[in-house]
Amino acid sequence: MTEKKIPDKQCLGDPIEPANIVIFGAAGDLTKRKLVPALLKMLRCGLLHPKSKVIGLFKGRTESDWLESLYQGVRAYAPEVNLDDGQWQTFKTMCKAVPGDLRDNATYDGLKDALETIDGHRNAMFYCAVPPQWYATITTGLKRVGLTDETDGFRRLVIEKPFGMDLESAKKLNGELQASLDESQIYRIDHYLGKESVQNLLVYRFSNSILEPLWNRNFIDHIQISAAESIGIEYRANYYEKSGALRDMIQSHLMQVMTLVAMEPPVEFTADAVRDEKIKVLRAVRPFEKENIKKQTIAAQYSAGKIDGEAVKSYVAEEGVSPESATETLVGARFYIDNWRWQGVPFVLWTGKRLPRRVSEIVIRFRKPPFNLFDTEGNPPLANALVFRVHPDEGISLRMNAKLPGLTTDIKRSVMHAPYSEDGGDISDAYEVLLHDVLSGDATLFSRADEVEESWQIIDPILQAWKDKLSINRYQAGTWEIEGMEELFEGCELGWHKPGH
């Protein structure tokens, strides 16, 4: 009989000390869709201490309405939780509501009182599931009542992107947060870094000796980091109109991934050692100059089309979007990292909404074989690729050339695929990983203030160049016909790797 595998991969991880999980914006969408499902899964796996409490701040409803909406939300958006009555009852007893307006001092006094009634510990994680304009109000409110002070337990603040809208506003936000908290107490979440395959990228890079000699300009032709989405902007016109795809996905998620692909091995796997290496990558990124922004970037917006046979409207017809909007829903940018390892290797990052499928991947394209030894009749061996599939079908594949069976030396593409689904257990959702990290004080996967500012420094010239644009190219929803995409990969071996091709 084969030995039984560890039953649930989600249960791997150290249990953590009890903590109060305070959620600002507890009646909002993020709480229902992501935070509560993650907490429920952590509770089931023993990763959330049963003495922890979940304290929800919101206004305009009762505690029982709030709990009911969480319950319905988990059932609707997170079926993978398999919520049963017993589990929900246990979770409910851990929840407490603190209704109030974020602008009122009384809300923070009420929160402090509520936290003081909880026995046994004073640890608290404050999760801001609210728009960024509230962050400074919240931290000031917490500081006023002494809830940022760590003398009797940890006090950690978690915030979601955007961390500013450009360099100037990012600096302002960092200053405001640091006026109330020490940098070590601030956890800037980037949920992409909590994804299995993104973390596996680090393990793959730094635990396989065959990769190390290849991981540089001598063997790698270019690197593509992409996130194609089939969804539109959903209900978020208000945010998206101001943000656009460059801020929403490139400045945050995809540039973070780029730093992990490109960084030097850190001396140890600790938060600051890893983040120091990531920052060095950002500092080495060649600045975008006005003259080459046109050549090195593309921006476009979806027009109406069909996805999976269903008609979808154009971006400008989405609720809340101005009919004249020139906001980009697709963006591509070609980066260069001017250092010893990566000189001359293009890093092409691209993302778009309303594309035919949801696929996110990291494609490491190696140089082509120097010479074709075989008589392959116009079908030469192609450059190898190592592909990290972030989703769906998380896993890693290596594209090689192999012999076609039979009396021939003809070549076929052979894909060695290592899907995660075969490794046993579910794949943890990014939020479980990241919440667990915050509660255990591990900031490795969170962005530091200087890192955020460096990345804006890189993106600011593109924002400046696009600032006054009145029109934008269109692409039809549900197609890969994107003007300029092939050109963005000019000179790159095999060009644009369309997802799934």
Ligand code: BG6
């Ligand atoms: C969010 C962006 O940060 O990431 C969204 O604001 C995007 O626009 C989402 O859809 C993508 O994340 P995931 O995990 O679905 O790939």
